[in-house]
Amino acid sequence: MADARFAIDPDVAIAATLPSAFYLDPLVCQQVREKIFASxxxxxxxLDDVAAPGSLAPRELLxxxxxEPLLLARDLAGKLRCLSNVCTHRASLLVQQPCRADHIRCPYxxxxxxxxxxLRxxxxxxxxxNFPSxxxxxxxxxxxxxxxxxxxxxxxxxxxxxxxxEMAQRLAWLPAKEWPADASRSRSFEFDAHWALYVENYLEGLHIPFVHPGLSGALDPAGYRYELGEAAVLQLALARDGEAAFEPPAGSPDHGLRVAAYYWWLFPNLMLNFYPWGLSVNVVEPIGIARTRVLFRSFVADRSLLGQGAGGAxxxxEAEDEAVVCSVQRGIRSRLYRRGRYSARHERGVHHFHRLIAAALSA
Structure with a gap:
């Protein structure tokens, strides 16, 4: 049965945000884990570590x-699969480190x-x-x-x-597969706030002039745009004169624009940020009801552009975002606050996020 507390009106101009109970109730946190993240x-x-036939590489899902322990396995014919990394006998983990083999063997x-x-x-x-089955x-x-x-x-x-x-087709002109990872730019941040508060902050540009003075100086506020997808939000940020920018080719819907960044969010917790220097992947990982870890992974196309434009600092x-999100976490616990309203111009992405959450919880 749908939880009426989390109903979000489809009209952003009259809708109210998710109530504070969404962020505070441990039972809701369990529902989010099973109804949102498990699906x-x-x-x-x-996938560089599983490029060759016979490659095995463990992963952990969220x-x-x-x-959830997973195993990427490329068979000798070259097909790549994602399998459980748990033995079907007594649940031992199968592969601990990337390796090459012609079979998978349980060490137990x-x-x-x-x-x-x-099973072999x-x-x-x-x-x-009745064995094997x-x-x-x-x-x-x-x-x-x-x-x-x-x-x-x-x-x-x-x-x-x-x-x-939607993202792959819009940015098909970018050779993202060729951009190598830069481990020196990898980051992991942990802070005391609900994961959804971090996503909400990401999905609106309204706060940028007030929270990010450095970033605001690289962006043209009049050209900031929002586009909603089925399970995605694109924030298209245009560059000020003199700032690093993409110049999309003919055939792109963005041809003729100087694009500072494509901020692409995919429900529920993945952010693909395309800058002239390359791609910053951000993964938002809930590790507690009010504790979040955010991973930053960088893939560099042009090192000469590092430090410039919207993706330059x-x-x-991130530090500015964490500070404001942690402030919201403290405020969301107030007995005097229940829910707010949306900016119809700037918070359509947040509204879309909340409606996806409400739909998943009622499924």
């Missing part, structure tokens, strides 16, 4: 909330699987009835790729194409 698509990082009792997850053999199981094979997850990055879901609410293709912008 979401999740970024697994670049550490701190789902904690030596149960062996083919690279496609089918198991010592000591002579005389066991399909339940002895490794479960396979929904999985897909974009520009050398992997995505997986335990039980996807949307096909990967519905979730990802990510660490100070």
């Amino acid at each position: 979401a698509w999740h970024w697994l990082g670049r 550490p701190g909330l789902l904690n 009792h030596s149960r062996r699987f083919e690279l496609d997850g089918r 053999t198991m010592p000591g199981f002579d005389g066991v009835r 399909a339940s002895d094979d490794l479960p396979e997850l929904a999985f897909g790729e974009w520009a050398g990055h992997g995505f997986a879901s335990l039980s996807p609410r949307w096909p990967l194409a519905s979730w990802l293709d 990510l660490d100070p912008v």
